[in-house]
Amino acid sequence: MNKQQEIEKTKLPNIKNIVIVASGKGGVGKSTVAAGLALSLAMEGYTVGLMDADIYGPSIPTLFNLHDEQPGIAEKDGKTKIEPFIKFGVKVMSIGFMIQPDQAMLWRGPMASNGLKQLINETNWGELDYLIIDTPPGTDDIHITLLQQYEISGAIIVTTPQSIALDDVKKAISMFHSEHVGVPVYGIVENMAWFTPSKHPDEKYFLFGRGGGEELSQTFGIPLIAQIPINENICATCDAGKLNELFNDNAVKSGFDNLLKGILSNKKEIVI
Numbered sequence: 001m002n003k004q005q006e007i008e009k010t011k012l013p014n015i016k017n018i019v020i021v022a023s024g025k026g027g028v029g030k031s032t033v034a035a036g037l038a039l040s041l042a043m044e045g046y047t048v049g050l051m052d053a054d055i056y057g058p059s060i061p062t063l064f065n066l067h068d069e070q071p072g073i074a075e076k077d078g079k080t081k082i083e084p085f086i087k088f089g090v091k092v093m094s095i096g097f098m099i100q101p102d103q104a105m106l107w108r109g110p111m112a113s114n115g116l117k118q119l120i121n122e123t124n125w126g127e128l129d130y131l132i133i134d135t136p137p138g139t140d141d142i143h144i145t146l147l148q149q150y151e152i153s154g155a156i157i158v159t160t161p162q163s164i165a166l167d168d169v170k171k172a173i174s175m176f177h178s179e180h181v182g183v184p185v186y187g188i189v190e191n192m193a194w195f196t197p198s199k200h201p202d203e204k205y206f207l208f209g210r211g212g213g214e215e216l217s218q219t220f221g222i223p224l225i226a227q228i229p230i231n232e233n234i235c236a237t238c239d240a241g242k243l244n245e246l247f248n249d250n251a252v253k254s255g256f257d258n259l260l261k262g263i264l265s266n267k268k269e270i271v272i
Contacts, residue, residue, distance in 0.1 A: 009151050012120070014127040015049070017267055020146060020155040020183070024172030025165045026137035029191040030158045031059035033228065033259070034134035035090075035243055037156075040260040042089035046129040049084065051120060052094030053146065054136040055112045061096040064088070065241020071097050074124060081124035088244050093123045109141035116142060117149060129267075137168075139175045147181050154186045154266055156259070157222070161190060161212035173220050187225030187262045188216050196251055198231045225262030228255035 012018070021034040031054070038050040052060035061067040064087045071093070072083040084091040095115065125131065136142055146152065155176050159169040176183045190213030194204040217224040229251050237245050247253040 010117075010121065010149050011151055012125070012131070015125060015131050016129050017153040018131045018133065018150060019186070019263065020133050020135055020143075020152055021158060022135045022143070022155055022172050022176075023137060023158040023169060024139060024175075025159065025168035028158050028160045028165060028169075029228075030137075031063060031134050032234075032238055032246075033156075033158050033189055033191055034132050035060060035063045036228075036246055036256050037259055037263065038090045038130075038132045039088055039243055039246070040256050041130050041132075041263070044260065044264075047091075047127060048089070049091040049093070049123075049125050049128045049131040051123075051131060051133045052092075052096060053116055053133050053142055055095050055116060055142060056136060058094045058096030060092060060094045060134060062241060063238055063243055064090075064092050066092065066094075067096065067241075069097060076124055080122070082119070082122050084123055084125065091125060091128070093119060095119060113141045113145040116145060120150075130263075139171055143175065147175075147183060152183045154184045156186050156189055156225070156263070157216070158189045158191050159212055159216060160192045160208050161206065162209040163212065166212055166216060169216060170219070173216070173222070177220075184266070185220075185222050186266050187223045187259075188213050189259055190214075190224060190227045192230045193227035193255075194229050196229050196231055198233055198249060201251060204229075223262065226255050226259035228252060228259070 021030055023030045038048050041048045052058045066085055074081050074083050084093045157169060157173055159165050173185060175181060176185050192208055195207050196204055213224045231249060
């Protein structure tokens with residue numbers, strides 16, 4: 001991309017680090033990973049925002065038990081701003097707050113991109129150490145808008161172990177490595193790495209295969225920073241919006257602790 005083609009990026013004031021959570025593949029638990037990362041950072045004392053950029057299938061309102069809520073509006077510096085919800089110490093915003101849960105978003109790509117930009121730019125984030133952006137599956141207009149319009153600090157890639165997930169995830173990694181993008185990938189997260197019954201914590205069942213995260217790590221030279229297991233309680237916890245109970249399981253907490261370490265090792269200290 002030559003200088004004439006370059007797009008001037010929007011600098012979100014008072015936000016030190018913007019981290020994209022991506023997968024390229026749906027159904028890998030990306031939103032849960034994004035929410036768990038945001039919660040982990042908040043528990044460490046960082047100021048954190050979580051932006052649900054999945055315009056067509058927002059999951060964050062459910063994860064935070066906010067699916068029937070609508071955000072408030074406030075005037076700030078002569079401009080109208082949307083007030084994010086604060087839950088579990090995380091500032092949360094989603095297009096899901098603006099529509100009915102069963103309402104389909106019949107937006108073409110440009111309209112979806114403009115709606116996303118408006119939501120990000122007009123949210124009163126305040127000062128943040130981290131803004132975590134949960135992106136939709138694929139490599140579409142939403143991703144292009146984020147990467148072209150904003151100063152992204154880095155990305156994490158979420159996958160599951162099975163081979164069927166890896167092809168799409170490889171495309172997502174290639175997108176971030178493109179010479180026109182150049183956003184560093186901090187690491188790979190292998191979600192649903194194994195199943196461990198909560199009453200039998202020493203047992204592991206590799207329901208979705210094994211080795212997928214390690215294969216990606218070796219192929220692209222990106223560290224596998226976390227493996228997060230599943231158990232029979234996680235789905236119920238997330239569906240009930242009890243995200244604060246996600247870390248009651250020691251194995252799950254250990255996985256998110258490793259993810260937290262991987263993110264903090266790449267943090268930027270910017271005076272704002």
